[in-house]
Amino acid sequence: xxxxxxxxxxxxxxxxxxxxxxxxxxxxxxxxxxxxxxxxxxxxxxxxxxxxxxxxxxxxxxxxxx
Amino acid sequence: xxxxxxxxxxxxxxxxxxxxxxxxxxxxxxxxxxxxxxxxxxxxxxxxxxxxxxxxxxxxxxxxxxxxxxxxxxxxxxxxxxxxxxxxxxxxxxxxxxxxxxxxxxxxxxxxxxxxxxxxxxxxxxxxxxxxxxxxxxxxxxxxxxxxxxxxxxxxxxxxxxxxxxxxxxxxxxxxxxxxxxxxxxxxxxxxxxxxxxxxxxxxxxxxxxxxxxxxxxxxxxxxxxxxxxxxxxxxxxxxxxxxxxxxxxxxxxxxxxxxxxxxxxxxxxxxxxxxxxxxxxxxxxxxxxxxxxxxxxxxxxxxxxxxxxxxxxxxxxxxxxxxxxxxxxxxxxxxxxxxxxxxxxxxxxxxxxxxxxxxxxxxxxxxxxxxxxxxxxxxxxxxxxxxxxxxxxxxxxxxxx
Numbered sequence: 001x002x003x004x005x006x007x008x009x010x011x012x013x014x015x016x017x018x019x020x021x022x023x024x025x026x027x028x029x030x031x032x033x034x035x036x037x038x039x040x041x042x043x044x045x046x047x048x049x050x051x052x053x054x055x056x057x058x059x060x061x062x063x064x065x066x
Numbered sequence: 067x068x069x070x071x072x073x074x075x076x077x078x079x080x081x082x083x084x085x086x087x088x089x090x091x092x093x094x095x096x097x098x099x100x101x102x103x104x105x106x107x108x109x110x111x112x113x114x115x116x117x118x119x120x121x122x123x124x125x126x127x128x129x130x131x132x133x134x135x136x137x138x139x140x141x142x143x144x145x146x147x148x149x150x151x152x153x154x155x156x157x158x159x160x161x162x163x164x165x166x167x168x169x170x171x172x173x174x175x176x177x178x179x180x181x182x183x184x185x186x187x188x189x190x191x192x193x194x195x196x197x198x199x200x201x202x203x204x205x206x207x208x209x210x211x212x213x214x215x216x217x218x219x220x221x222x223x224x225x226x227x228x229x230x231x232x233x234x235x236x237x238x239x240x241x242x243x244x245x246x247x248x249x250x251x252x253x254x255x256x257x258x259x260x261x262x263x264x265x266x267x268x269x270x271x272x273x274x275x276x277x278x279x280x281x282x283x284x285x286x287x288x289x290x291x292x293x294x295x296x297x298x299x300x301x302x303x304x305x306x307x308x309x310x311x312x313x314x315x316x317x318x319x320x321x322x323x324x325x326x327x328x329x330x331x332x333x334x335x336x337x338x339x340x341x342x343x344x345x346x347x348x349x350x351x352x353x354x355x356x357x358x359x360x361x362x363x364x365x366x367x368x369x370x371x372x373x374x375x376x377x378x379x380x381x382x383x384x385x386x387x388x389x390x391x392x393x394x395x396x397x398x399x400x401x402x403x404x405x406x407x408x409x410x411x412x413x414x415x416x417x418x419x420x421x422x423x424x425x426x427x428x429x430x431x432x433x434x435x436x437x438x439x440x441x442x443x444x445x446x447x448x449x450x451x452x453x454x455x456x457x458x459x460x461x462x463x464x465x466x467x468x
Contacts, residue, residue, distance in 0.1 A: 011109070012389060012396055013358070014444055028420070029396035030389070030440030055361050057129065 003047060005032050006058040015053035020046035067165040068093040071154060073144045074170030075099025078338025080127055081364030082168045083134050089372050095136050096162055102141035103192055104128060109357055111195035112217050113391050116224040122192055147314040166333050166371045169322050173304035173339040180274040185282040186298040189217055202228055206297035210285055212271050214241035216390045218301035222263050223392040233264040233293055247409050250423055250435055253416040257392055306340045321353045326381035328367035335367035347383040348402045356388040395419055400447050401433030412463035414439055426456040
């Protein structure tokens, strides 16, 4: 599984960092930074929470490795 | 409910529609929108749409993964509501019968007499922003922006990023002073003056001049000063779109007046810019014109509509949050700073345009302002959410400011 983000649509709400701090970070302007593009299996649930929580719907979890 | 109608096809209306389907509404869902477009995102209209050549497709809010089975009635205003008959009238004369109704008509840009002139713009809709982007591409020699609120400031930043000469005209002594207080209003204003924006404060537009083609040529200010200009943007706020509800029996007072759960009348809810409700979280009864509120209130109002007797719906308690992007700065405010007793910068500094400021009202932390320190913000947001005392919030700050 890999994490994809539409950075240009990120509004910097920080919901992803709250839900999955091991997978996401933010820059000074709050724009999402993906720390682990291929998160470990035990982190996948937190990524799904982040997807659900993101108000701008910029995060996706896709099968495969690129 | 067999048929639910949503009047307003923007952010709040879309989230209401999603929630209605997600919570099991299997009947008809009719969404009525004045604009001809499917739901789109407005925040980029004053920013990326003007500076980065974004297309309307990039603003689309729907995704293909979750079809909503909605009957769209777009490009037509709703003109009347008959509560007793449970019926809407559209501007083309069509009637729409409903069992439940979501009012999410939002707000419309306020205009001045000078908006009648060519070369004078507002920024609210996709059509507005398209016209403005085209006008900016023709490289006007001097842009005058009337109103230094967040939209006016964002447009000013977009114009400066395009290398255009800009003058901001603000009737208040301090831009954003009412929203952020004078000290923080000055800090944000400095972002603009440092980047070459001319600011005329404490004056309003009292007149205008046009050329033979009816194109704006100058605006006249209340101090008698005359500014030559070939492009004016009027950004003096919005008024809730409730004219169509006059005489409907709903209570209208700067918006659709709702109870704590977003209910405006039996089987009728309101959400987004148009909804005025008592927010227990802030103690304020007002409309909240933020993007985040449209999302949350759209969801909450939809859930309330499906909860016939209201027994399963909590009050809609919103910790307000908004952001504004200006140049390379992101300004965020959590809470409400409309009234406060004190504001203190606790991290960073206003000189660096990078700081966190805390607002005190009584003993409580009442709002947090953040400029480009997003990573430090969640901790303060958490303090605000659990209604921390101001002293406790100060103690959290890495340096003592007492």
